Amino acid sequence: MEPASPPSFAFQELLPPFTAHEAAVEANRCLYCYDAPCLQACPTHIDIPTFIRKISTGNLRGSARTILESNFLGGTCARVCPVQELCEGACVLGKDHTPIAIGRLQRYAVDHVQERGVQLFQPGTPTGLRVAVVGSGPAGISASAELAKLGHSVTLFERRELAGGLSTYGIIVLREPVEVAQREVEALKALGVTVTTQTELTDRAGLDLLLSEYDAVFLGLGLGAVPAMGIPGEAHILDGLGVIEASKVAPETLRLGERVVVIGAGNTAIDAATVARRAGADTLMVYRRTEHEMTAYRHEYEFALHEGIRFTFLTQPIEVVAEGGQVTGLKCVQMRLGAPDSSGRPRPEAVPGSEFVIPCDTVIKAIGQEKPALAVALGLELEGGYIRVDDTLATSLPRVYAGGDCVRVRGSASTVMAVQDGKIAAAAIHAALSMAVPEHGAAD
Amino acid sequence: MADLSINFAGIRAPNPFWLASAPPTNSGPQIHRAFEHGWGGAVWKTIGAPVLNISNRYGGLSLGGQRLLAINNVELISDRPLDVNLREIAEVKRMWPDRAVIVSAMVDADPKAWRDIVMMIEDTGADGIELNYGCPQGMSERGMGAAVGQVPEMCQLNTHWVTSVTKLPVIVKLTPNVTHITDPAHAALAGGANALSLINTINSIMRVDLDTLQITPNIGGRGTHGGYAGPAVKPIALNMLTELMTDAEVLRSGVPICGMGGIQTWRDAAEFLLLGATSLQVCTAAMHYGYRIVEDMIDGLSNWMDDKGFATIYDVAGRSLPQVSTFGQLDLSYQAVARINPDKCIQCNLCYVACNDTAHQCIDLYAEGGIRVDPGFDPRMNGKGVADTRPTPVVREPDCVGCALCVNVCPVDGCIEMVSVPSGRESVTWDQLTAQRPAVTQQWAAMEAYRDEAGIEIH
DSSP: OOOOOOOGGGGSOSSOOOOHHHHHHHHHHOOOOTTOHHHHHSTTOOOHHHHHHHHHTTOHHHHHHHHHHHOTTHHHHHHHSOTTTTHHHHOGGGTTSOOOOHHHHHHHHHHHHHHTTOOOOOOOSOOSOEEEEEOOSHHHHHHHHHHHHTTOEEEEEOSSSSSOTIIIIISOTTTOOHHHHHHHHHHHHHTTOEEEOSOOOOSHHHHHHHHHHSSEEEEOOOOOOOOOOOOTTGGGOEEHHHHHHHHHHOGGGOOOOSEEEEEOOSHHHHHHHHHHHHTTOEEEEEOSSOTTTOOSOHHHHHHHHHHTOEEEOSEEEEEEEEETTEEEEEEEEEEEEEEEOTTSSEEEEEOTTOOEEEEOSEEEEOOOOOOOHHHHHTTOOEETTEEOOOTTOBOSSTTEEEOGGGGGGGSOOOHHHHHHHHHHHHHHHHHHHHHHSOOTTTTO | OOBOOEEETTEEESSSEEEOSSGGGSSHHHHHHHHHHTOSEEEEEEEESOOOOOSOOEEEEEETTEEEEEEEEOOOSOOSOHHHHHHHHHHHHHHOTTSEEEEEEEOOSOHHHHHHHHHHHHHHTOSEEEEEOOOOSSSGGGTOTHHHHTSHHHHHHHHHHHHTTOOSOEEEEOOSOSSOTHHHHHHHHHTTOSEEEEOOOEEEOOEEOTTTOOEESOBTTBOOOEEEESGGGHHHHHHHHHHHHTOHHHHHHTOOEEEESSOOSHHHHHHHHHTTOSEEEEOHHHHHHOGGGHHHHHHHHHHHHHHHTOOBHHHHTTTTGGGOOOGGGSBTTOEEEEEEOTTTOOOOOHHHHHHHHHSOOOEEEEETTTEEEOSOOOGGGTTTTHHHHOOEEEEOGGGOOOOOHHHHHOSSTTTEEEEEEOOSSOOOBHHHHHHHOGGGGTOHHHHHHHHHHHTOOOO
């Protein structure tokens, strides 16, 4: 029997919005620290005590402005940031008490203006300069917004149907609904940014063309596909990002079996498993190391356990078993931890003769993403497979900048880091363009 | 187990907690219920001249999410028929012989009017009379309430009219809407008052509604001043109580004082007792939470008295009065400095900003390794290592004037302490100094000379 598509309630935002009362109570709990650690812990340095104080005084528009001035994707970051690791992790009240729910307060303030379509920013005085931004994920949107506020004419190119990149397609609805990402795209358009979708940059010639038409180019390309596992039956494996995407933009098309196995143990793997679980499947995650080595945040792991997702560690898939085109199981081998490998983590080794089959009807892989393949095609200098950039996010090509996951060789990937990249690159592009163009009359 | 019973100017009660003359004491059934909860007494909502009340009557003060830090009211005295009130007073007193039932009264400034109401009150069997010279709104415009309390001559005359015709103890309830609370107190004593009670409510406009631009409470598009009460007024009430308890004439009279104004818990009650009150009245807290609060008031006060070794209310009463002084008698050479306990400090740095912006710039920030740092951060850190690099505030003691602002802004109990340190100067009060060297109060040059001599450095 064809499995039914999941009920719509399974794919709603996990945390309800704060009520006005909840927000007021929580905001009033904030100590309004001076030189606050939460502000320092935020990669985009949102003035958190100030925005929270504004919530406590009922100045929601001012609060949202405080947030969005530092982080144009404040609505997305409020939902997807690992706040436990960042702002909330730094909250002084966390020392012997509960930290302030900074993420949810931020969401409350930003949603207040974005749900009402309030535009808080205006395009800057036109400079007559043109910037192309490739990729409409968090880095691209952030860069576009900052450049538009500085008066530059910005065109944002996106190869897919909807702009928003990761926010639109890659984050499960439980954490961020599509509408939130689209509201940020709308705010960008209100700043005068031209958003051109279904247009793809594929090679160096395309980049050269952009450079001939624009004064600068920012690349926010993201990452590549989920890598191949190189095991028999791989063609039957679903891509975790594809599953997440379907659950967001076309949940009615989602057809997962009753027993789903997810390969991997990062945050994306947990997201994919959550989709399967919410779709009603008995869901098992397999990971070749132990829970100590898994890359998912601790709170994500705990969330998964709470959702009823099961884990099997020290397990390496070696073959997808299928009969008549239908998956019936995933053959795995038992692993044990050996000496540390180059990442410093113990290297898993197969236990000879320990093969076994996990019966299932769907296999999903979420074992990371490949390095951005386009980076090579563009002829940019690379660093560990990612685009090489300097501190200002300038690439090896003049007038070309890059940010977000495609340069993320230097640190962990996250939306908020991409937003900050967009800000840094925009500032660098603005500085470079301002230097290149003398003030009117200065040449006389 | 401490004995909480009191004998207040001849009025006996099992505990000092009385409900104040106000909405909580509006009717017999209410007071019956209050006594079931354990209240030691009740001052019946003021009876007297015919009135009509209006709607709505209360404005509330909220701050930081905390509701009803104060309430203000434009309610008048009892609008129930006089004979109904009198009948219920008699019934309640008959049913509760051990509780204090006091009747608050307010009539026109006319001896006959007072004699008539006093006779009616005596007939109920009530334990005492409280003269309401405090109502700041509504009645004062008719020459009653605060209009009497604010004019000592009127206060004395009206009091005399009552005390000359009754054997019941007469309590005069004072209005705080005066410059010197001792003036009406002296007048009440001259009029023969057997006891005083304070404070009545304070004139106030509670709030303006930012949506409607109306004054709150909005009474059909208009608003008026009302009487302010509740936790926010407690410091004002404690001060006025202290003014009476340190006044020679009041002390000579020996009259007891009933304290009220923002008593919400047994802790507030204990403070009033320590400053000399021997009975207490409560209103706003009961209006906020109901009569049930008295259970913890009795229990908490009793436990605290046991802990402190106080056997009776009279062991507590006035115990903190010896510490009360005038500014001129304070030791100018006393020196305290703030000391921050680094183990308790959560590094919110509110002490730092308060001291740096608005006090004496004597708190520094130190990073790990004892390096003094400025506030701020390196944006390239991207939040990494915040906990480790977060600077800790440290007081530069030689520059600390001991203002205690930091202690007051610190959100952690016991984290910052004011520590007494030797100033190296001989003890001297302002009164002594100005007696010895009058010039220091007249000329800055003389003041500077004295400071140089004494080694007082002002920065």
